[in-house]
Amino acid sequence: MIMLNIFLKVILIFLSADFLTGVYHFTVDTYGVLNSKFFKNSVDPLLLHHVDPLFITTQSYWQINGGMYVFSFLIFCVSLFFGIQWELWLLLLFCSNGNSIHKWSHAKYENIPKIGRILQKLSLIQTKAHHAKHHMNSFKGNYCVMTNYLNPILSTIKFWELIILSLKTIGLKPVEVYKQLPK
Numbered sequence: 729m730i731m732l733n734i735f736l737k738v739i740l741i742f743l744s745a746d747f748l749t750g751v752y753h754f755t756v757d758t759y760g761v762l763n764s765k766f767f768k769n770s771v772d773p774l775l776l777h778h779v780d781p782l783f784i785t786t787q788s789y790w791q792i793n794g795g796m797y798v799f800s801f802l803i804f805c806v807s808l809f810f811g812i813q814w815e816l817w818l819l820l821l822f823c824s825n826g827n828s829i830h831k832w833s834h835a836k837y838e839n840i841p842k843i844g845r846i847l848q849k850l851s852l853i854q855t856k857a858h859h860a861k862h863h864m865n866s867f868k869g870n871y872c873v874m875t876n877y878l879n880p881i882l883s884t885i886k887f888w889e890l891i892i893l894s895l896k897t898i899g900l901k902p903v904e905v906y907k908q909l910p911k
């Protein structure tokens with residue numbers, strides 16, 4: 729029973745990481761600008777890979793995940809003041825590796841590590857076909873890059889559209905900077 733409890737928790741934590749990294753991806757795609765003061769190393773590659781989808785495959789593990797590791801480490805340090813919370817640490821670890829799963833969605837089959845190929849085949853992580861929808865649909869929707877399971881739900885309830893509408897009411901309009909980038 730304890731093992732089942734832990735197993736279900738890990739699945740829930742993985743899906744939570746998919747959601748949180750999806751929120752980050754949505755924020756960058758919709759409101760991000762190039763050469764910004766904050767998170768430049770994380771924001772710019774995400775925006776630029778819309779123009780050159782193979783760009784992400786040329787970057788190293790630390791180049792694509794470093795920014796999220798820094799952010800996660802700060803939260804990890806704060807969490808220490810509140811006692812041991814393995815669930816939060818696992819969430820931070822999953823979030824920090826979300827872009828690797830994204831990278832595998834763009835990589836050539838032979839360049840994906842064996843573990844990645846197996847997980848993609850079993851649909852335990854996001855498949856290439858699923859992520860392609862984000863790139864084929866003008867980068868609108870399908871912002872979650874870790875699994876195939878949250879995007880259809882968020883799309884059905886028009887989650888992202890509602891966020892954009894809500895933020896417009898307080899004067900925050902989408903930038904969609906990638907539209908201004910050379911094709």
Ligand SMILES: [Zn+2]
Pocket residue numbers: 777830834859862863
């Ligand atoms: Zn992508």
Ligand SMILES: [Zn+2]
Pocket residue numbers: 753757774778862867
């Ligand atoms: Zn995107």
